[in-house]
Amino acid sequence: MKIMHVCKKYPRASGGDAVVVSHLEKEQHAAGHKVVVVTSNCDDIQNAPNVYKFGFKDTPANLDAITPKRIASLVVLFFRIFGILRTERPDVIHTHSIDMAFVVSIAARLYGVPVVHTFHIVTFYDAHHSLLRRKIELWLAKKAQLRAATAPNNYDVNKLHEAGLVQTKLLDNGVDLSFWGEHVSAPEVEDFVFLAVGRLERQKGYEYLIKAASLLAHSLPVAFRVIIAGDGSQKAHLRELIKSQHVEDIVTLVGNKSAKQLRSLYAFTDAAVFPSLYETTPITLLEAWAAGVPVIVSSVGILRDAPKHFDAAYVVPPGDEEVLLDAMGRCIIATQEREHIATRGYEEAARYSWPKIAQTAETIYRSVL
Numbered sequence: 001m002k003i004m005h006v007c008k009k010y011p012r013a014s015g016g017d018a019v020v021v022s023h024l025e026k027e028q029h030a031a032g033h034k035v036v037v038v039t040s041n042c043d044d045i046q047n048a049p050n051v052y053k054f055g056f057k058d059t060p061a062n063l064d065a066i067t068p069k070r071i072a073s074l075v076v077l078f079f080r081i082f083g084i085l086r087t088e089r090p091d092v093i094h095t096h097s098i099d100m101a102f103v104v105s106i107a108a109r110l111y112g113v114p115v116v117h118t119f120h121i122v123t124f125y126d127a128h129h130s131l132l133r134r135k136i137e138l139w140l141a142k143k144a145q146l147r148a149a150t151a152p153n154n155y156d157v158n159k160l161h162e163a164g165l166v167q168t169k170l171l172d173n174g175v176d177l178s179f180w181g182e183h184v185s186a187p188e189v190e191d192f193v194f195l196a197v198g199r200l201e202r203q204k205g206y207e208y209l210i211k212a213a214s215l216l217a218h219s220l221p222v223a224f225r226v227i228i229a230g231d232g233s234q235k236a237h238l239r240e241l242i243k244s245q246h247v248e249d250i251v252t253l254v255g256n257k258s259a260k261q262l263r264s265l266y267a268f269t270d271a272a273v274f275p276s277l278y279e280t281t282p283i284t285l286l287e288a289w290a291a292g293v294p295v296i297v298s299s300v301g302i303l304r305d306a307p308k309h310f311d312a313a314y315v316v317p318p319g320d321e322e323v324l325l326d327a328m329g330r331c332i333i334a335t336q337e338r339e340h341i342a343t344r345g346y347e348e349a350a351r352y353s354w355p356k357i358a359q360t361a362e363t364i365y366r367s368v369l
Contacts, residue, residue, distance in 0.1 A: 001365065002034040004090035004113075006104050008097045010037055010051065013044040013060040014199070014230075014256055016173070017096040017120050019283050023174055024094075027358030036088050038081070038104075040073065054080050061233055064201075066133075074103050081107045092365045096120060098140050105144040114147035114368040118171060121280055122156040124163060128203070128278050141165060147368035150361075152281035153302045169364055172302075173281040174357035175349055179259070180290035186267030192224040192332050195269040195293075197262060197284045198276070200232030200253070205275035205298060207241055211321040212275075212328060214245035220329050226251045226273070229262060266291040271331045271338065276300050277318045285313075289349035294342040296327045312344040 009015035011022045025035045039045055041053045044060050055073025062070065081104050093108055093115045095101035101117045108115050123129040124138040141149070142164065150171035151157045160168040194213075198204045206228060213226045228238075228251065235253065242251050257265065266272070272288035272295045279301040288295050289312070297303060298318035306315050314327040331338050 001092065001362075002036065002088065002090045003028055003365065004036045004038060004084075004088060004093045006038045006093060006095045006097075006100050008040055008063045008100065009042075009060065010039040010045045012046055012258075013040075013042055013063070015060065015064070016283050017118075020118070020120070020173060021096060023176065023354045024358055024361060027354050028362075031358070031362070033362075036084075036090060038077075038084060052080075052084055061199075061231070064199075074099060078103045078106070082110070085111045085113065091369060092116060094118065094361070094365070098137050098144070101146065102140040102144045105146070109145065115144065116148045116150065116364055116368060117141070117144065117146045119149065119151045119156060119160065119168075119280070121278075122151060122159060125159050126278055138163060148364050150364065153304070155301075155304050156280055171360055171364065172352055172357055173283050173286060174352050174354040175283065175286035175290045177290050177349060177353050180263060180266075180287050180349075181292065181346075182263070184264055184267040186264065189225075189268050190223065192222060192270045193268060194224065194226045194271050194273050194296075194328065194331075195265055195288075196226065196228045196230075196273045196275070197257075197287075198230050198274065198282070200228070200230050200234045200238060202234060203277055203279075204230075205277045205318060206234070206238055208319060208321040208324055209273055209275045210238065210241050210245055210247060210251055212324040213251050214247050215321065215325045216328050217247060217250055219325070220332065222332055224250065224328075224332060227265065227269075228253050229255070229257045229265065231256045262287070263291065266293055269293050271296060271328075273324075273328070274298065275316070275318065275324055286349055286352050289313075289345035292342055292346050294331060294338045295345055296324070296331060311341060312348040313341060 005021045007017045007021045009018040011018050028035050036050050038052045041055045041057045055076045056069050095117045105115050124134045149168040152173045157168050157170050272293045274297040281301045296314040299315050316323045316327050
């Protein structure tokens with residue numbers, strides 16, 4: 001089978017779709033399939049013989065926004081995809097951004113190639129997004145005439161069914177258990193270390209983490225640190241918030257880190273914190289679980305409907321620094337509880353191995369051929 005992935009981001013640009021596509025590609029190659037990738041024109045994205053870049057050169061941060069340059073690049077994609085399909089003749093196209101799915105679907109219908117789309121984020125029911133974006137993305141999804149669609153949690157699958165996209169199926173995000181679970185030597189650190197990983201955008205809820213850290217510093221006589229790894233449009237705002245909350249000696253922004261660098265950070269991390277306001281399935285959560293680190297995470301994505309006594313993470317409501325403060329304090333003080341949560345998280349990660357996810361994707365592909 002020849003599979004064409006169409007995505008905004010691809011390694012080495014950071015993003016959930018880049019992680020998903022690169023791991024699916026790896027597993028699909030291992031299964032004997034041929035893989036072609038169509039992606040954005042970005043210096044951070046690596047060049048390879050099977051990678052087609054399209055459009056105007058842009059930055060990873062801008063690829064997540066609707067800008068004039070990105071719209072112009074979609075027009076370029078519309079004209080280029082006909083030639084790419086004529087050359088490559090894929091059996092199935094797997095898209096990872098709904099605007100790109102819509103553009104590609106026009107040529108795909110001409111060449112008789114089915115399109116499977118993964119919703120890495122579902123916006124139409126979520127008031128965190130503008131009404132215009134929510135309406136446009138749902139319209140694009142319906143007009144793309146997708147042969148199949150996927151979402152990485154059951155809540156979003158059900159919402160897409162209710163919206164009329166009844167061809168939607170569950171396709172979990174995955175994690176490389178052998179990589180993240182590998183033992184890495186780490187320096188001794190006296191302070192308790194919290195690690196947060198993700199783009200510096202409002203969606204990630206870092207302002208609540210910084211406020212919780214400020215509250216915790218005044219309520220708990222224990223030395224701790226918060227490391228935030230990532231980059232994005234809110235960097236300056238978060239730096240100002242760190243200063244205004246007087247936590248410059250506690251909270252540190254360390255910028256983007258490679259997977260190997262993050263694994264080294266996890267080696268001396270006591271707990272991971274993911275305070276997102278909305279997500280589907282945070283890949284960073286799966287990576288922290290696989291690294292054997294106890295996790296504090298907001299009730300979004302796969303944890304939206306977590307049972308009351310779910311014990312693989314400290315689950316907190318999004319956008320509430322007071323509850324986040326309590327969870328961070330418990331995590332520092334309750335050693336046995338923290339160790340139990342880390343163990344259960346590692347067990348939970350085993351459900352999301354990439355070979356399992358790739359096999360599910362292949363089953364979906366074959367259902368539309």
